[in-house]
Amino acid sequence: MSPARTGSAPVVTGVGVIAPNGLGVGEFWPAVRDGHLALAPIGRLEPNPYPVTVAGEVTGFEPAGWVEPRITVQTDRFTHFALAAADLALRDAALDPAAVEPFEFGVMTAGYSGGVEFGQREIERLWRHGPEHVGPYQSIAWFYAACSGQVSIGNGLRGPSGVLVADEAGGLDIFAAAGGELRRGVRAMLVGGAEAPFCPYAMCCQLGLGLLSTSGDPATAYQPFTKRAGGFAPAEGGAMLVVENAGAAHRRGATVQAVVAGHGATYTGRRRFDRSAQGLLRAAAGALAEAGLTPDDVDAVFLDAMADPLADAAEAEALRLLLGERASRVPVTAPKAGYGRSYSAAAVLDVATAVLALEHGLVPPTPGVRECRFDLDLVIGAARPVDLRTVLVLSRGVYGGNSALVLRHPESPISGGM
Template identity: 45%
Template sequence: MTTVGVPVVTGIGVVAPTGTGAAEHWRTVLAGEHRIRRISLFDPDRYATTLAGEVADFDPARWADSRRTVQTDRWTQLGFAATRLALADAGLPEVADEPYARGVTLASSSGGNLFGQRELQRLWSQPSRTVGAYQSIAWFYAASVGQISIHHQFKGPCGVLASEAAGGLDSLAHAARTVRRGTPVVLAGGTECPLSPYALVCQLRGGLLSAGTDPRRSYRPFDARANGYLPGEGGAVFVVEDLAHALRRGAPTIYGELAGWAATHDARPTSTDGDVDSGQYARAIRLAVERAGLSPAEVAAVFPDALGVPRYDRAEAAALRTVFGAQPPPVTTQKPLHGRAHQGGAALDVATALLALRHDLLPPTAAPDRPASGCEVDFVRRARPPRTGAALVCARGFDGFNSALLVRRPATGPHGATAGSVGGTT
């Protein structure tokens, strides 16, 4: 078997409502602890949605110096923390020893909206009619990639993926391609903070947010009572590394391979009501499994998009049945515990999937209590070992983006030393 150009994950950095650090996140999802709360970053009383998943007690000064925190939005500051955690987990220095052999590929959606709203309010409410010097960069959707690459001196291939929730998977796929093309270490994943008045209004305008007031019952994907999603912040950053490079330097942990991936687009207008097309979503799932060189029967679990909107939930269940037949693999979602963090949420699902493979244990699903009609699949009700060493993570971005990523254990096990070739687009 070859180890050349095999993209593996050697570091996981989690900053989410479920915890700071992969270990705390894993404990929270195994216990099924709900971390949805009333929004505290601003007063949400005037809005229909008042609940969200926030990163508790987050202090940006712990993760970055004052020069960088004054330049950046909370979304980027969460990225600083996740990146430092991922590099430490991988046993890599914070400042690159080989700058041009290190890249950064993160996903982005809403950008620095908290920073931007503050500065625009200052512009229109104060006599000076000015904004801060960093307004031009802090809100920019590529701000996290730029700030992280500069601070850590990652001067190799860098980029940002913008496909809403699907971007959390697209960034990992792009990182895997970058590794195959010769860059041995790439940061991937993403964080998000869609919790400003402006960002909340934008989400409310889409008509998909839940207006529930019970933190444990207001975001129920696949449930007969599902009525929308609740927003969340945070996410995960990963060290994606060439397996041969990881083995040479003695990486402490190899969590798993990025074994297959695919992205498609619905190529049709997104309707605000009515049925949701599942055809291209199913195609992305099928291609990801095929490109990993696996049969559908070899997939141990699915971590779904889990939007919590009935027509989208039905379409997702239909896509799984299209690919896997009448009995899809076990399905588990943790989004009701922490909210939907768009690209950060998809990255967080990948972290959960990799941890599940490492610990040989599928975490219980946080929903549904009573599956809606058309959503009857095998939900993981109690933690159980996976049948195989492969897990599928799925994500849909608003306006037609579909992505799927297949992760699997290295060939010799969760701490494996060798792995075979992997599949994906180039």
């Protein structure tokens, strides 16, 4: 391990969320805490000839309230989410980018599907009308780097930029990548991801995964860890967090919401969920070791919750291997069952949720789920009050990535750190 690793764990000082169950943490947290179910028929896909009909859609989001008109025309919906979430996170952190030294404040986002709706419109113009009908913004709206670029420009962030497309698990890996910049002297990073995969062509692409729920009933469409688990409900949305160098955050008197204490990542093969138990186990053990902690320190787990029978079983097995006999007693939860799985943004939303859970001392429930087919303490019904010091967030990608992130309460003694 690098000598710079000890005692300098990055801290979260701001959270911005654009989710199907709420815009901003003021709406998002009560909805998550109360297990509000935000899955519904997909309004953006009318008509919808596809077998997937229920999803987590961000409703009530008007770009005009968040994004300059000049930028709206040159960006896809996923970038609108990222810009809005970045704005919320900066406000939550009470951090004015202009007050940070030039080159010391950057942005990193995770991605999965990019600006597909914008892309479908332009590619339609090309094939319907000819090449000269493709507009100038196609070159900057569709690609995966659109969010990092626009957030950098929109907020004057001249520090490091980055974009990881590492499956759903990339939503956790991006915190490690940003941590790498902070360790090397950068003061602050906006970290997050956004997805908007509900145009017809994006849906057409996702169907091939064979992992999406085809249930037409929002109340039962996404049932991870139950006997009825039959795929996940896809979702759109995004989240951005302000992550700062701990010393810099303290010097400016920032309110520290959580400590990003450790990260681990492994790969166990495309669609080899049977092997992901070992992968998740090693990722989690690595994250805890980096945090200077042991599995006994874990107070709650935010689950990947693929809602595929094999994948769920592997995740339960990973927890059994990691936590031993405590596996049946440590509260575990999948709040995303209430609003869907938004690919790379799903794990970022879980990090946001974990930060809020630490702050409130509450483990939110898994909405819509009434039983658990594994010997796990899956929190269902109401949120559970727990004196949370250390939480583990797990994420797994459909192409084989397994990642884990350890977050700690700001008042916990820091023993390790990314």
